[in-house]
Amino acid sequence: MHKLRGHHLICLHFFKAHGLDNEFQEALRRILSSISEVEVVEGIDEICEVCDYNTGVCGYSENSEEKIGELDRFALQKLGLKTGTMIKWIELKPKIYEMIEEWKDFACKNCEWRGACDV
């Protein structure tokens, strides 16, 4: 069982296995290779745990936890999920494809991690 926050439920689907720091990349590959069911969590998740910006909250930039929280809430609202929900990874895919255009408008336009993703 993997634990992921809202926006990572989406972003991990489009992750490219290059363009990021090796240790982080490796951790994402490990998660992806064993993912079958996910529990939706709030705040720091399994991906954040291996990220250098994890300070107990997202410390990527000033107010980043707040901004990331907005992405998480938007993702969960559009996917029809809540914190604590368990869902199979395979059941998530069609939900993501239904909302991906809205997601691109809301989240991808200004995302600094675009180089690591194939959306």
Ligand code: SF4
């Ligand atoms: S940048 Fe922030 S939200 Fe993204 S993985 Fe790192 S700690 Fe988590």
